[in-house]
Amino acid sequence: MDSCKEIILQQLTPLYRRLFQSVDFSQLEEIRFRIKRPVMLYRHDGPSFLSENGEKTSIESIAKASSSAELNDLATTFCSGSIYAYLNDLKDGFITICGGHRVGIAGKSVIKNGEITNITDISGINLRIAREFPGCAREIASQLCIDSCLQNALLISPPQCGKTTFLRDLARLFSATNKVVIVDERSEIAGSFGGVPQFDIGMQTDVLDRFPKAAGMLLAIRSLSPDILITDELGATDDEEALQYATNSGCRVIASIHGNSPEDVECAHPGLLNFFDIAILLGRKNNRPAVMGICKLR
Amino acid sequence: MLKFLGAMLVTGACFAFAQNIVKAKRKQLSAIKELYTFLTDLAREITFCLEPLPQLVKRLAQEESAITPSFVRELNQNTKQDMHRPFRDIWQETLSHYAQEINLPKSATSLMSALGEHLGEADFETETNRLQEAVENLYNLHSSLEKDNVKTEKLARSLGILSGVFIVILLL
Structure with a gap:
């Protein structure tokens, strides 16, 4: 298993860790979790879905849809179960996880004194896979x-x-x-x-x-x-x-x-x-x- | 002479039994004290360094290894085994094992369990408030149990000796 995949899998909830076990991460750019909609995998050649069995598929009807509880669990897990430690990042809509990967979060904003203080009712998570290409520049x-x-x-x-x-x-x-x-x-x-x-x-x-x-x-x-x-x-x-x-x-x-x-x-x-x-x-x-x-x- | 020795043994056994109960009560008390000391440290550290809970527990478990309560050590051990398992699950699992081992009073167990259910889910002000509230409740519980214990200890010892004497009389 490549190290990028290993690091990401370690940071997912047990459910998604199991589902992503057989997914090929080598060309993956983004993983999108959206509430009550299929989990989508974005590669340079276009999007596809994650099936209920944990395989890449192009058929929407057999795709795994995320529930609200799953998204909340996922966000909490990405924050190591400590929202308070990531609140400054969450205000900007994303957190950086181990491996340098970025987790963007969509939901409802909590506003205090005209400033965003938190995001609740999480409706979407975008896991953007960061890669380095030594020598590309x-x-x-x-x-x-x-x-x-x-x-x-x-x-x-x-x-x-x-x-x-x-x-x-x-x-x-x-x-x-x-x-x-x-x-x-x-x-x-x-x-x-x-x-x-x-x-x-x-x-x-x-x-x-x-x-x-x-x-x-x-x-x-x-x-x-x-x-x-x-x-x-x-x-x-x-x-x-x-x-x-x-x-x-x-x-x-x-x-x-x-x-x-x-x-x-x-x-x-x-x-x-x-x-x-x-x-x-x-x-x-x-x-x-x-x-x-x-x-x-x- | 033999009867006298037997009587002494029976009385001593009853007294030791009572003493054991007293010891268990004291152990419970010191466990509660350790727990509120740990929660005080946790609240202080959250305020100052905003570190995620697994790292914070790891640091607290390592910092004061000599006096670290076994709950923190066990919590750290369980967290290490699976860093990315929901922290509340690890907390509850560790607590139930610890409560069973120490025979922690139900009120203290339910207090810790309620705290663990939502620990880490809010901003740091709410977190520290919750922790301080838990510390206060545990402290109050400790004080009231301590008062009760003084009475219970005397009672247990007296009952121990009396029951020993009673058994001796019955046997004679």
């Missing part, structure tokens, strides 16, 4: 160094095109010769669990786990003196100020943002591209994440 890494000087780079892509995977590999590659800090606002890049990065992020990489991006970038520069700062999904209003501070301090920034092209990004976040030298466009080729283009911004 080697081609990008070589293009980021011009005259042995690293460029500030922005990875642009729609969701599910490998932004985080490429960022993780870039951190691993550059940390061989540079001090790298990852500001991991959503525990996705390093997939930290209990303070331990679940992926290989390189020898000289520090992780600021669950730090707000802007605050994390400022803190990293003040206290960790990074050569390279890596962060995911820019876009908040205070990000630009932090980027300004980072680039002024001589630190190189590699970040990602949702979008289809530099024009898209410029339209949605005017001025943001000014902080970067290179834009890397990611997309999907043959249903797999791929580099679609690299363009110089200055």
Whole structure:
């Protein structure tokens, strides 16, 4: 059994642990549990269902449907039976489990003083399987160094095109010769669990786990003196100020943002591209994440 | 002389029997004390480090190995065997075994069982409130049992000797 499957199975409830025993995890990207609807398995070639016997099937009528109690049990199990310890993560709608995998939770929000404080009546769970592909960013890494000087780079892509995977590999590659800090606002890049990065992020990489991006970038520069700062999904209003501070301090920034092209990004976040030298466009080729283009911004 | 020795033996046996009852009561009392001390530690740790329960129990079981109540040690052992089994199930299983072993008073067992049923399901304020409430209830139970025990101990010892004497008289 591959280790990814083993780690995930250990964290499921006994019922689902049994059902998933014979499922092939090698190509699996997501597992979706939805209340009173079939459990769905998402691979790069499309979705399928989990049958009552624990096999992959395309026939909906024999698919296993999740009950409310099963979803609650599953969510509690993912939280190690300690909701209070994961409440800060649950407010954002997801938790990171052992192995760096991400569990997104859908349900009813509990709002206190205008802020989400919890999610109840869980109606859906999305287990997003995180994988690392060591070496996948080697081609990008070589293009980021011009005259042995690293460029500030922005990875642009729609969701599910490998932004985080490429960022993780870039951190691993550059940390061989540079001090790298990852500001991991959503525990996705390093997939930290209990303070331990679940992926290989390189020898000289520090992780600021669950730090707000802007605050994390400022803190990293003040206290960790990074050569390279890596962060995911820019876009908040205070990000630009932090980027300004980072680039002024001589630190190189590699970040990602949702979008289809530099024009898209410029339209949605005017001025943001000014902080970067290179834009890397990611997309999907043959249903797999791929580099679609690299363009110089200055 | 033989009769005298026999009488002493019978009286001594009855007294020892009474003493055993007293010991069992004391063991119950110290178990309740250990339980509320553990719950106090648990409430304190939840407030300060927001660690999930399995890790917290593991740490508490290791930290004070010399004075750790057997309930915590057993709970940790059972959690280790299957980290991802629902914690409430492990709690209830450990409690029922522990209660049987110590002969824990029913009120203390049901209190611990009710606590375990929902432990870990709420935010940390609710959790600590529940734990503190349980600590208070266990403490009150301990105090009242302690008072009763003083009376019971005297009574048990006196009855032990008296019944011994009674049996001797009957036999003579």
